[in-house]
Structure formats: C-alpha cells, structure tokens
Amino acid sequence: MTTVGFIGLGIMGLPMATNLVTGGFEVIGHNRSPGKVATFAERGGRAANGIADAVRDADVVVTMLPDSPDVEAVMYGSDGVFANAKPGTLVIDMSTIRPDVAAKLAKDGSANGLRVLDAPVSGGEQAAVDGILSVMVGGAPDDVAAARPVLEKLGRTIMHVGPAGSGQTVKAANQLIVAGTIGLVAEALVFLDAHDVDTRSAVEVLAGGLAGNAIFDRKVEGMLARNFAPGFRLALHHKDLGIVSAAARDAGVATPLGSVAAQLVGSMVARGDGGLDHTALLRLVEELSGRSREDDPA
Amino acid sequence: MTTVGFIGLGIMGLPMATNLVTGGFEVIGHNRSPGKVATFAERGGRAANGIADAVRDADVVVTMLPDSPDVEAVMYGSDGVFANAKPGTLVIDMSTIRPDVAAKLAKDGSANGLRVLDAPVSGGEQAAVDGILSVMVGGAPDDVAAARPVLEKLGRTIMHVGPAGSGQTVKAANQLIVAGTIGLVAEALVFLDAHDVDTRSAVEVLAGGLAGNAIFDRKVEGMLARNFAPGFRLALHHKDLGIVSAAARDAGVATPLGSVAAQLVGSMVARGDGGLDHTALLRLVEELSGRSREDDPA
Amino acid sequence: MTTVGFIGLGIMGLPMATNLVTGGFEVIGHNRSPGKVATFAERGGRAANGIADAVRDADVVVTMLPDSPDVEAVMYGSDGVFANAKPGTLVIDMSTIRPDVAAKLAKDGSANGLRVLDAPVSGGEQAAVDGILSVMVGGAPDDVAAARPVLEKLGRTIMHVGPAGSGQTVKAANQLIVAGTIGLVAEALVFLDAHDVDTRSAVEVLAGGLAGNAIFDRKVEGMLARNFAPGFRLALHHKDLGIVSAAARDAGVATPLGSVAAQLVGSMVARGDGGLDHTALLRLVEELSGRSREDDPA
Amino acid sequence: MTTVGFIGLGIMGLPMATNLVTGGFEVIGHNRSPGKVATFAERGGRAANGIADAVRDADVVVTMLPDSPDVEAVMYGSDGVFANAKPGTLVIDMSTIRPDVAAKLAKDGSANGLRVLDAPVSGGEQAAVDGILSVMVGGAPDDVAAARPVLEKLGRTIMHVGPAGSGQTVKAANQLIVAGTIGLVAEALVFLDAHDVDTRSAVEVLAGGLAGNAIFDRKVEGMLARNFAPGFRLALHHKDLGIVSAAARDAGVATPLGSVAAQLVGSMVARGDGGLDHTALLRLVEELSGRSREDDPA
Secondary structure, three states, rough: OOOEOOOOOOOOHHHHHHHHHOOOOOEEEOOOOOOHHHHHHHHOOOOOOOOHHOOOOOEEEEOOOHHHHHHHHHHOOOHHHHHOOOOOOOEEOOOOOOOHHHHHHHHHHOOOOOEEEEOEEEEEEHHHHHHHHEEEEEHHHHHHHHHHHHHOOOEEEEEEEOOOHHHHHHHHHHHHHHHHHHHHHHHHHHHHHHOOOHHHHHHHHHHHOOOOEHHHHHHHHHOOOOOOOOOHHHHHHHHHHHHHHHHHHHOOOOOHHHHHHHHHHHHHOOOOOOOHHHHEEEEEHHHHEEEEEEOOOO | OEEEEEEEOOOOOOHHHHHHHHHHOOEEEEEEEEEEHHHHHHOOOOEOOHHHHHHHHOOOEEEEEOOOHHHHHHOOOOOOHHHOOOOOEEEOOOOEEEEEEHHHHHHHHHHHOOOEEEEEOOOOOHHHHHOEEEEEEOOOOHHHHHHHHOOOOOOOEEEEEOOOHHHHHHHHHHHHHHHHHHHHEEEEEEEEEEEOOOHHHHHHHHOOOOOEHHHHHOOOHHHHHHOOOOOEEEEHHHHHHHHHHHHHHOOOOOOOOHHHHHHHHHHHHHHOOOOHHHHHHHHHHHHHHHOOOOOOOO | EEEEEEEOOOOOHHHHHHHHHHHHOOEEEOOOOHHHHHHHHHHHEEOOOOOHHOOOOEEEEEEOOOHHHHHHHHHHOOOOOOHHOOOEEEEEEOOOOOHHHHHHHHHHHOOOOOEEEEEEEEHHHHHHHOOOOEEEEEHHHEEEHHHHHHOOOOOOEEEEEOOOOOOHEEEEHHHHHHHHHHHHHHHHHHHHHHOOOHHHHEEEEEEOOOOEEHHHOOOHHHOOOOOOOOOEEEHHHHHHHHHHHHHHHOOOOOOOHHHHHHHHHHHHHHHOOOOOOOHHHHHHHHOOOOOOOOOOOO | EEEEEEEEOOOHHHHHOOOHHHOOOEEEOOOOOHHHHHHHHHOOOEOOOHHHHOOOOOEEEEEEEOHHHHHHHHHHOOOOOHHHHOOOOOOEOOOOOHHHHHHHHHHHHOOOOOOOEEEEEEEEHHHHHHOOOOEEEEHHHHHHHHHHEEEEEEOEEEEEEEOOHHHHHHHHHHHHHHHHHHHHHHHHHHHHHHHOOOHHHHHHHEEEEEEOEHHHHOOOHHOOOOOOOOOHHHHHHHHHHHHHHHHHHHOOOOOOOHHHHHHHHHHHHHHOOOOOHHHHHHHHHHHOOOOOOOOOOO
C-alpha cells in the first residue's frame, strides 16, 4: 500500500487528505494547529508528530498550504521535507504559490534525491470535498505519471502543462482571468442597472452569446442576490494576483487589464472587505458609480 | 400576408432579409448602393425605389445599418421612414447604435404614430445566414409581441429586455464584456507563452474552470493559429466601445476595465489594424510584452 | 473706440467684461439670466437686449459660455451672432469647447463673412479678475493680431498656437495633464501617509525635484488642509475630460493615463462630489486605499 | 578627521565619494569591480581590500548600490558591514531600495550596535558630480544630525522625512510621480501633434499654467528633439516602480495611475528599450497612437 504524508489540513487540505484515506491510501497527516490533526484522525487518517514524522516513511508527500513562505518553511530546514523524506519520494505541492518558488523547490528537491511536482488546483472547497478538483501539474512526465493514482482521488481533470513551475503559471493565468471577468461582469451589471433594463433577462441573453463566461454560469446569481459569503475570499485572490503581477513583471509580460483588476481587488482588501467572496467587486464598481445599495446585506 | 420594408442590405442585412423572404414574408428591400438591391431581387425580394417606396405599404419596417447617423438619416427627413410609413407600422431598428439615440427614435416615431423597437443582434454573419441570431429587444411589450413573428425568422433567442433603448444598452454591455474578455485571454496566452508552459493543455484546463468563457470556446483556436481574418472587425468593435463609453459616461457608470479595453481596441485601429478580427488584440499584448511574432501572417 | 459685444457674464465672463470696460472699450453685455446684466451695467457696461442687440454694432464679439451646445446656440439661429454681426466682425469664443466644434464655428462664421477665433483660457476666477489669464488662441494669424488689443486686457500670456480649433486642443491637453497630475499627487500623498513619513517635509523635497509640478506649488496646501472648496469644480473638469476623450478618440491618440484620470473624475461626479474642487480626487484615492478621513470637513 | 568607508563606486558613487575626499574626509573606497577602485585612488581616495577592510576603521559608512539584494549582500555576512564596523558607526545607505528592506537594515544594524540611515537621492549623475543632490533621509533625529556633515558635501537639500525607511518611501513616491508625469506629457504631445497645433507654442503656454511641471522645465526639449540618450534609464525606473508597486501593495494604497505608468515603463523594458532615457515613453505613446516617427534616431 502506498503511504502518503499530507501536510496542511486546512479548509482544502482536510477533505483532500480524507479523500485519499477513502481512496485506499495510508495517510499520515500533519498540521501546525493540532486540532485539525485530531479531526483527521477521527476520519481514518494517522496523526503525525511533526513534519519529519509525516514524511519519513512516505512514498508520496502532499503539501497544501496558504502561500510561498509556508511551503518553503515546510520543505527546508532540519525538520523539513527535504531533510527527512526518503530518496525517490514524490513530493506534490498543491498550494498556490509563486511559479519561480515552485521551480526552485523542484531543483532543490532534486538535489536531495526527491521528485517534486507543483500541482495547484481550482474548483474551491466543494470540489475538494467531492474529489473533482481541476489540477494543473508541472514537472517531469515520469513523475507526473507516477503521481496520477494519488491525484485522481482528488480531482477530475489532471492536466500536465509543462515542466516544474508550469502548474503554478497556469493557476496564475487562471486567477488573472477570473478576477478580470468578475470585474467586467460587475461593470456590465451596474451599466445595465443604471439604464432601464431588466437585468435578469439581459444576463440570460449575455450569458448565451460571445460575452458568456463561467462567472455568468456559476456566480452571477449570487451577485444579483447580493450574497457575498465566500466562496473564494478576496484576500486570497489578492495574494494570487500578487503572484500574477510578480510573474508577469519577471517575464516582461504586459497585463493592462490584469493590473486594473489587481488594483480593484487590492482596494477591496484595503477597505476591509477581504473576507468577502471575490464577486463582491460588484460593490466597488457600484460605489465608483455613485450607486451603492442601501439594502446591501452586511 | 405581412409586408416588410427592409432597409440596409449589407453583410448582415442581406441574409436577414433573405430569411424573411424564405419565411413567407413579402419583403421590399432598399440599399444605398443599388447592386445589393439587385442581388436581393434575385433571391426573391422586391426592389424598392428609395426609402419612401420601401416603407409606404409596409406593415413592418426593419433597418440594419452601420451606425447612429445612418439610422437617423433613414428615419428623419421628407423621404424618410417617419414621414412615409403608415400609422401603426412597426419599425424595428436592428443596427447597433447609441441607446440614447434609440430612445429618441422611439419617442419621435411615436409622435408620428409609429411603434419603434430597438433590436440589435449578436452572433455575426454566419448566424445571420443561419437565422440563429440572438436578439435583444427594447420597447413596449405589445410591440415586442407583435414583432416576434418577424424576429423569429431571424434569430433563435429573442429577449425582451426593457423599454426603448434597452436592447442597445444590453448590446453595449455585450461589447464591453467581449472586448475585455478577449484582452484577458490575450494577456493569459502571452503570460503562458512567456513561461515554459504547454499552451494548448493550459487553455484546455483554463476553459473548463472558473476562467472559462466563450472566447476560449469559439475564438481561441483562431488566436493560437494566428488567424485574424474577420469575424468581427476591430473597427466595428471600436465604434461599439465608443457607444459604451458615451452611455457609461452619461449614466455615471465606472468602467475601469472597459476603458482599458477601449484604449487597446482604439490603439489597434489607430495603428491601421481595424480590418482584423477583434481577437487580434493578442498582437498588441504581444508587442507590449516585447514578444511580437515574426511568423505572424500578414 | 472699439465696441465689444460680450455674451456670457458668468463667474469668468463678468470680470472679463469688466476688465474690457476698464481698459477703455465700449462693451455691450448679454447674459441669459438678466441679473448678471444689471450687475454689469452697474460696473460701467451697457446692457444688451438679446444677442442680436449685443452684436449688431460690435467690432468684436466675445463669448464666454459653459459648453459646446451653449456656444452653438448663441452663434447659430436667426437671433444669433452669425446672422446679426456685421461682416468683418472679429468673433472670439473664449469658452472651453470641443476642438471640432470650434473648427466648424470658424468655417461657418467665415461663410458669413466673420473672422472667428477660439481662445480658451486657464487660470481660474482670480486670474480673470486680475486680468492675468493665459489665453491659447487658434485661428488665422491676421485675426489673432487684430484680437490682441482685446485679449491683452484679459490675460498676461496670449499664445497663438495654430489654426482654428488649436486653442481648444491645447486647452484640452492642459486639462488632461492637470487631472492626471492631481491624481498622481493624491496617490503620492496617500502612499506617504500610509507609511511613517512626515508628509510636509516629503512634499517639500518632492516639489523641488523632477517630481515638481504646479499642483505642488499652488494646490497641495489646500489638499493637506483638506480644503476642497472650489476653485475649479470637478463637474467642469469632467466636462473637459469628455472633450479630451472625444478629441483623442477622433484623432486615434492613445491616452492610457488620461483615461484613468477621466474614470476617477467621473466617479467623483457620479458620487455627488462634482461641486468640490478637482483636488478632492485625494478623497477618492484615500477611499480606494481604505483610508477615508473621518475628520474630513463636509 | 572623520573616516568614511564608501562602498559602491559606480556612476553615482564615484563622484559622490570623490566629493567627500574633496570635502576633507578620509575616504576608503570599495567596489566589486576593482577598476573603479583604482580610478578612485587616482582621485585621492584610499583603496580598500574588501568590504571588511573598508569599514573596519570607519566612523561613517556610505553605500551606493543598484538594488535591495546588493545592499543586503554588503551588509550581512561575515565579511559584511554589520559584522565588521565598529559599534556606534553611522551607516548611510544612499541606494534606492525597498522601504521595508531599509527598515529591516536599520533594525538589524541597531542590533549590531550600528546607527543605520536610509538616504536615497534624486538629481542624477550631474547633480552627483556637482554635489547638489536632493537627499531624503529616514532614521533617528540624532543620527540624521550626525550624518549632516557628510551629506552636505553630497547634496544641496538634505531633508529628514521620518523614521527608518522613510527616505526610501519618499524616493518611491518621487519615482511614481515622475513616471506618471512623463506619461502625461507624452500623451499631451502626441495629442497636440495629431491635431494642427504648433507644439512648441503649446508647450510654452502649458508649462506656465496649472499643467506646468519639471518635465516641461527640464526634459521636454529633449523629447521634442527626440534625444533619448540617458539621463535616467528606463530599466532603472522600472526597478524603482517595482519598489513602488510592492510598497503600495503592502500598505494597501491604491495607485490607479501609478500602475498604468508602471505597465508602460515595463513595456518599454520588455521591448528592449530599457537603455533609453525614461522620456522615451513618448515613443510608446506614439506607437499606441499609430504615429511612430520614421525619422526617429534609433
């Protein structure tokens, strides 16, 4: 039986690790706050006593952490993954982090005899629970093939998109488009509302044409109902757009629309709305149009 | 039998008028350049001798013209629609024009005893030929109901979105989102290409998630193949974004993303690329990223 | 003695017309609201009984009106300037209007035997009172020379910048730079305030270097004191940026920064702050940064 | 006599160190490439044999280096400033680096018994040669007072703007405004040129009004003459705008105009124009307006 060391049992990590248990893997879980480890143990996982303990006997290590520094902290150091995993271990970082950090992790892991992949996901908490995440994988083809049995318990679409770091690059592109599209839909909704238009009929016809997008399909009902409970928090999207900006800057890529989207998301966070769903950008566009809604919940 | 006066037999108008003939209407067509009228006559239409002649005996008048001034020129004046159509005639303007002009036409038409609707379309030339346009209709409910038998020969989705001018407002919102989405997809493609990513795999995974949109579904193949033959010309999109800007300005609606998209489209036109498909925005983003493609056709 | 017909006795026009009286001209003034005409008469001007009366015996006509349609209304029509001024009369429009409208007025005036100049001003109410406006003049060199005796009573810098419409073009460029510079200074002030910086010392060193500008020299004290009483109202700057946008669009000129400045000013107006001085853009940048000031007056 | 260890004898550092020699200080200079050290020795300086040698006997250490990592490399490590300078030494970093790095250096230096100031400059190479730089100083008041005798040999305006890091914050604000102002002036010049305007007359009247700024005063002649030899290279401005973006992001400050300016500068660098003067932004605006100049001297 394959043994998986799983580090990071948060909102996403816990259901993912649980799906691996259900899928027949032996899973040793670690989390900085021990409460999550106890919950994981109740669900059939084994509780690790620190990172070294979680990875020492693992064939595969999965990490699911908030940001680049968290992943670096877990990988490096005398108690870390690189120092304690067996040679040949497959290390799959599924966090959303900087592509350049992911590439460096792959290089440094390789120097330690490890096979490191970056495999960020999209789909959110519900897809994590349901095991239907989309997974964008960067790394060597053989390593990606070896990781498939694990990844297929977590996601429905497992796409190898290039060498180490590529998974993070594609995730960054995803976050760029999503933020921009939410902004465009918000502008359109305020524009329609400011004229004498039946917004619901308009949305229906817009969604069916060349203006159609997944925000219309999955998110616009919440926007029209003014339900901005996350979902995906603006604070996390802000972090991700920081990754996009840095990666675009490093590569010399112009993002005239992406940089505006980043400004808008950054404003929401600066104003204290980082805990709302990213579709709450609608509120900012309304405010910039002198059309704030008094009936807005919260 | 219902008689339709059809004014504007261009790339869109000619197949639309032809579909009305095929659908069993008596159609009298007029076009400024007479060659198009001859072609229409070969397809079973009747050739009008001027605007007045086209509308004098019509139950329904349809106009399909390039821009607001063209529509105003056809409606007003002693030879125009308003002066020559019978009281009670249904006048359906299917051009893409300014919402405020559409509202004024409805008001002025009403003063002449006419029932005026704005009913711009989306879907492009092929959808016009196939009779499967999406039609966004603004006007009084009774008039919209009366227009349905005609509109249903032209389009698959006929959506009443509000009072006079609303159809144009929704079309404007459509053009805002489409231009912005093309820009976002272009930024993502250049971003992916600038890193070591397999662009086709990346597009596949992006299109299936929250970043999915109709540009990925219908247009990205052309972008990857660098086929920028129109399609929908940048020059027309530029005209439409002028309508969006003016309508947003008049209503005090903020369009931070839309205004950037308008700048990008405007640049393409200023540089002499107005005849390319709107997806050619990709070229501008590449150029701004120092990544112009030497193998680019044309 | 040269007789001047002066149309538009508002905040700017009244002191300008008064300076012409003081400067030795016979001035016949007209204003839509008659109260202003009475005030002008108290100051030594003559009250006209309508536009035709103001211009019939004039050697020079000066107009100082809010916007393009106002100027067109005064020039055209049977009671207007063009129909009633003597052949050869010098018509100097000092309003800030669209360059293309100014060029059309020059052409149409010429067809009526008149010599039309566009001569918008900068400097504001106080400079109008003091007779030290900057005047940007577009038109034929001989006509500009003929206008100098009048213009020199109104301004200190009289600059001939090109053919008809050029004065308005330069004024539009002025308004583009001013709005953008206020925005940049506002961003810098919020940036400094958000860190632990002594803002006054910082402003002093910034103003003396390559970041120096007239906003630092003339306006920043008001911004730091949070005195947003106009001065130059955001609503008027919004009108002027509409002129800039249209003229840039017509000429195919990219204004990536100008269009952002226009969005910001438009937002202020949409939110109901059009009556504040244009430096109140600072408030919007503060709000977008989550740093609204509770001690803000008003 | 006060002894100064001077690290970084580049385009700016060499004349600065030379001015300290001329001003009566004993100066021990170090540079990574030894050729510069030899030149410095010819001008009366002493050549150090490494960083430790340069700072071991110094009362004051001055660093003038390209970017944050360079300064960190010089300060930290067993051969670095912090490990080798005497307790109580005044360490003045005059490089342009991240404010947060500057604050960290002050804290870490203090832990080593050192007094660290950040004191970036503006004015460019000629002002460095002439000893008339503007210096923005962050740090403790007593330390700033102690540094004045040294700084006054280098600059004309020595402004204490706040605690550690503040000097860098003000420098960042400076670079934000300068880039934005160059962009605005470029947009205005293209706008004027696209209409029939005498650009030189227009610039003269614009420079004298509320649109006036130091770019008009010091740089516009070069722009009109199309002389884009640096001056201040776009590549360095790009680095500085990266600092601005990061600092604004960290503090939650909205910079809608600054982020557009950063995109434009980034495009120029991506396109290979990083070696030109920052006023070459004019070329990008021209290109975006379809008005590239064929007579442009490469």
